[in-house]
Amino acid sequence: MAFCLMEGNEAIAWGAVASECRFFSGYPITPATTIFNTLLKLLPPLGGMCIQGEDEIASIGYCLGASMAGLKVMTATSGPGISLCSEHISFAIGSEIPIVIVDVQRLGPSTGSATRGADGDIQFLRWGNSGGLPVIVLAPVNVKDCYFLTMQAFNLAEKFRCPVFIASNKEIAMTRENIDIHAIAKPEIIERSAPPPGKPFVPFETSSGQLTPYFLPIGGNMPVRQTSSTHGPDGYITTDSDKIAEIQERLKTKLVSAVNGFSFHESYPEERADTLLLTYGVTARAAQDAYKAQKKYGKPVSLLILKTLWPVPQDLIREKAGNARRVIVMEMNLGQYVREIERILPDKKIDFLGQMDGRLITPHRIQEVIAHV
Amino acid sequence: MSSLLNTGRPPVFCPGCSHERITHGLDKAFQNMSLSGEQIAIVTDIGCSGLFDTFFHTHAFHGLHGRALTYAAGLKMARPELTVIVTMGDGGLGIGGAHILSACRRNLDITLLILNNFNFGMTGGQFSATTPSEVQVGSGFLNRLERPMDVCRIMSSAGVAYAVRCSSYAKDLAQEIENAIRFQGFSIIDIWGICPGRYTQRNKMTPQIIEDSLAKLPSRTNPIPENIRKEYGRHYRELAAEQKPVPSPAKIETKFHAPDFGRKEVVILGSAGQRIITAGEILCLAGLTAGLNVTQKNEYDITVLRGACISDVILSPEEIGYTGITSPDIVLALSQEGVDRRKHLFDHLDKNALIIRAEKIHLPPCNAKVQQPDFKAQKIKSSDRALAALSVLSKLETVIYPDMLESALAHRFKDNILASALDLVRRVEGLGA
Numbered sequence: 071m072a073f074c075l076m077e078g079n080e081a082i083a084w085g086a087v088a089s090e091c092r093f094f095s096g097y098p099i100t101p102a103t104t105i106f107n108t109l110l111k112l113l114p115p116l117g118g119m120c121i122q123g124e125d126e127i128a129s130i131g132y133c134l135g136a137s138m139a140g141l142k143v144m145t146a147t148s149g150p151g152i153s154l155c156s157e158h159i160s161f162a163i164g165s166e167i168p169i170v171i172v173d174v175q176r177l178g179p180s181t182g183s184a185t186r187g188a189d190g191d192i193q194f195l196r197w198g199n200s201g202g203l204p205v206i207v208l209a210p211v212n213v214k215d216c217y218f219l220t221m222q223a224f225n226l227a228e229k230f231r232c233p234v235f236i237a238s239n240k241e242i243a244m245t246r247e248n249i250d251i252h253a254i255a256k257p258e259i260i261e262r263s264a265p266p267p268g269k270p271f272v273p274f275e276t277s278s279g280q281l282t283p284y285f286l287p288i289g290g291n292m293p294v295r296q297t298s299s300t301h302g303p304d305g306y307i308t309t310d311s312d313k314i315a316e317i318q319e320r321l322k323t324k325l326v327s328a329v330n331g332f333s334f335h336e337s338y339p340e341e342r343a344d345t346l347l348l349t350y351g352v353t354a355r356a357a358q359d360a361y362k363a364q365k366k367y368g369k370p371v372s373l374l375i376l377k378t379l380w381p382v383p384q385d386l387i388r389e390k391a392g393n394a395r396r397v398i399v400m401e402m403n404l405g406q407y408v409r410e411i412e413r414i415l416p417d418k419k420i421d422f423l424g425q426m427d428g429r430l431i432t433p434h435r436i437q438e439v440i441a442h443v
Numbered sequence: 444m445s446s447l448l449n450t451g452r453p454p455v456f457c458p459g460c461s462h463e464r465i466t467h468g469l470d471k472a473f474q475n476m477s478l479s480g481e482q483i484a485i486v487t488d489i490g491c492s493g494l495f496d497t498f499f500h501t502h503a504f505h506g507l508h509g510r511a512l513t514y515a516a517g518l519k520m521a522r523p524e525l526t527v528i529v530t531m532g533d534g535g536l537g538i539g540g541a542h543i544l545s546a547c548r549r550n551l552d553i554t555l556l557i558l559n560n561f562n563f564g565m566t567g568g569q570f571s572a573t574t575p576s577e578v579q580v581g582s583g584f585l586n587r588l589e590r591p592m593d594v595c596r597i598m599s600s601a602g603v604a605y606a607v608r609c610s611s612y613a614k615d616l617a618q619e620i621e622n623a624i625r626f627q628g629f630s631i632i633d634i635w636g637i638c639p640g641r642y643t644q645r646n647k648m649t650p651q652i653i654e655d656s657l658a659k660l661p662s663r664t665n666p667i668p669e670n671i672r673k674e675y676g677r678h679y680r681e682l683a684a685e686q687k688p689v690p691s692p693a694k695i696e697t698k699f700h701a702p703d704f705g706r707k708e709v710v711i712l713g714s715a716g717q718r719i720i721t722a723g724e725i726l727c728l729a730g731l732t733a734g735l736n737v738t739q740k741n742e743y744d745i746t747v748l749r750g751a752c753i754s755d756v757i758l759s760p761e762e763i764g765y766t767g768i769t770s771p772d773i774v775l776a777l778s779q780e781g782v783d784r785r786k787h788l789f790d791h792l793d794k795n796a797l798i799i800r801a802e803k804i805h806l807p808p809c810n811a812k813v814q815q816p817d818f819k820a821q822k823i824k825s826s827d828r829a830l831a832a833l834s835v836l837s838k839l840e841t842v843i844y845p846d847m848l849e850s851a852l853a854h855r856f857k858d859n860i861l862a863s864a865l866d867l868v869r870r871v872e873g874l875g876a
């Protein structure tokens with residue numbers, strides 16, 4: 071065994087490099103800055119680029135340009151910055167620009183507390199775009215996940231041509247931990263697919279059954295169009311309602327129909343348990359302690375840790391909820407993802423444990439809620 | 444070369460709109476430079492000027508209002524060989540102000556055409572950053588309250604090395620555009636024009652008025668001598684090539700057995716300047732040398748050179764779930780500020796907990812055992828006390844052993860610093876010595 075000592079942010083940077091990310095742009099903001107710091111050391115010697123934008127709008131804008139030029143790109147920020155990124159998130163969704171966006175969440179609202187953790191942006195990441203089309207959000211629990219899920223995020227961004235968020239948290243991002251990074255299996259690296267040769271390139275055209283269009287870079291041998299306007303397959307603005315409806319539907323379906331293929335999670339079912347603990351992010355660590363303690367004292371509960379939050383992995387959640395009578399949803403906010411669980415599991419008793427004061431939810435508190443029937 | 448105009452999509456501007464002349468001027472410049480479509484990217488934003496990318500057979504990137512320069516920068520960094528042209532109106536100039544100033548400071552080889560017609564055409568003729576105070580536009584009296592900005596003056600203060608203004612009606616417009624494109628760095632042409640759709644509905648503006656107004660402005664030399672410098676992309680690549688590759692993260696092989704006491708929580712309470720975070724890291728590294736799981740969380744004030752500085756470390760043979768510390772086993776109390784910041788922690792200490800306290804630190808009442816090494820007598824200065832306290836801790840042999848600590852130092856430090864750190868931890872007396 072050989073460990074490295076690394077914080078979550080550094081692991082995200084290394085995961086990006088392992089995924090062949092070669093362009094990063096970001097604006098300094100606690101608690102995301104060390105991603106920028108690390109990539110500034112890692113990327114230039116590899117022939118990559120790390121840019122400090124004049125603000126978060128620009129930082130993600132640089133990424134969108136570089137992504138359309140064919141590079142794998144990433145930006146990283148926190149609550150105040152992700153708010154500024156909103157217009158470009160919408161752009162990346164609607165115009166199918168691959169990008170990984172790290173939101174190292176800190177306590178909000180607004181500038182809130184720069185050095186306190188939270189999971190307060192979970193619904194914002196999903197809905198903080200104009201048009202409300204789906205996005206992919208992955209949530210790490212620990213430093214190892216930061217590395218592993220970043221590699222998955224790049225693959226998903228490339229495969230589906232969409233923004234993929236990593237919903238980190240100050241409590242993971244700036245906590246150093248042991249990680250056996252060399253033992254983590256790297257997924258096979260996925261690239262955008264180029265169109266088959268011999269036909270004129272139509273930038274947003276898809277054949278029947280194909281949900282993600284082929285990609286050619288801006289700056290390549292064939293002129294390519296990109297636009298933030300409502301466009302038809304040719305990348306020109308359109309007012310044709312049928313074409314518009316078709317593309318919007320495809321943007322939704324390409325992610326929602328595929329989520330079973332990337333529903334990352336950890337599941338600890340207990341046969342005798344009538345309660346399921348359901349959580350994500352750093353709170354999963356306390357939940358694991360509570361799960362172990364309950365088991366030790368002969369009052370087992372099941373545990374489901376979601377690492378794909380959006381699109382909601384509904385099938386997975388229904389399956390894992392199984393016969394549980396009661397589901398306790400825990401998150402570092404005053405009630406966000408619990409709405410999804412209430413929607414998906416209308417027959418279960420849903421209890422909620424939320425906390426939004428900059429402190430971690432403790433295993434002890436979780437056990438109190440378990441005991442409080 | 445032939446025209447790059449998209450014959451299938453001819454310009455759709457209002458009759459008499461000067462944007463149409465600029466479209467042709469730009470096409471002419473491309474032709475004169477023998478550029479083909481795939482060598483060019485036209486990047487646009489919102490407004491009537493934002494239609495430009497659709498009129499050409501080139502790469503095209505149309506995005507949000509004022510942000511075109513950001514996409515252009517990403518494209519140019521990724522594809523240095525590409526000719527990148529940005530068109531923007533005087534609206535984009537205002538909303539994208541921060542990006543334009545940055546582009547001027549940065550000097551990436553991009554050409555910005557500002558299609559300056561002194562109002563927002565598309566949305567109804569509202570005032571923009573260049574609307575004169577005395578004219579009648581779609582914002583009621585509001586433009587009377589603000590001063591229009593002098594694009595070239597501001598941009599040259601911001602560092603652009605090439606900024607010209609000219610009229611859409613200038614005979615040499617194509618040549619002006621070509622000169623700007625040929626300039627190796629960020630170049631701006633502030634092209635004054637007429638918006639019959641909105642502006643001249645209520646105001647007089649003719650090619651002659653534009654020419655007279657331009658003639659009244661002081662003439663400028665281009666390139667701007669004091670702003671001439673290396674192009675950003677080339678400079679970036681030069682400096683990047685000098686950066687040393689970073690080796691993959693250092694692995695720490697397990698070579699010791701840790702003391703067999705299970706999970707241990709250690710809190711280091713100190714102040715800025717006492718190397719508290721480094722001490723926490725060293726403690727973690729020491730744990731790694733024995734294959735322990737570790738976590739380290741730090742707390743310090745945003746003004747980094749002042750105030751309390753705290754490191755929370757957990758070492759455990761088991762996987763670590765919850766990373767909070769509620770009842771630590773060991774507290775290293777090295778500064779009063781640190782202790783005061785966590786004063787409630789002392790309420791929870793049980794009688795098996797140990798506090799290693801530096802001199803003159805007042806502790807809140809608690810059940811823990813307190814030990815006070817005589818750091819002063821051993822001539823250990825404040826900035827060394829965190830490491831000295833770790834040495835004391837290692838000599839207790841409950842959390843780490845001295846050989847783990849020394850091995851951690853060897854991972855963290857080199858040469859002289861390592862030698863003096865080893866000297867320190869070796870000479871520090873254990874408790875009860």
Ligand code: SF4
Binds near residue numbers: 456460638
């Ligand atoms: S509104 Fe003004 S700028 Fe727009 S096309 Fe008409 S004349 Fe030209």
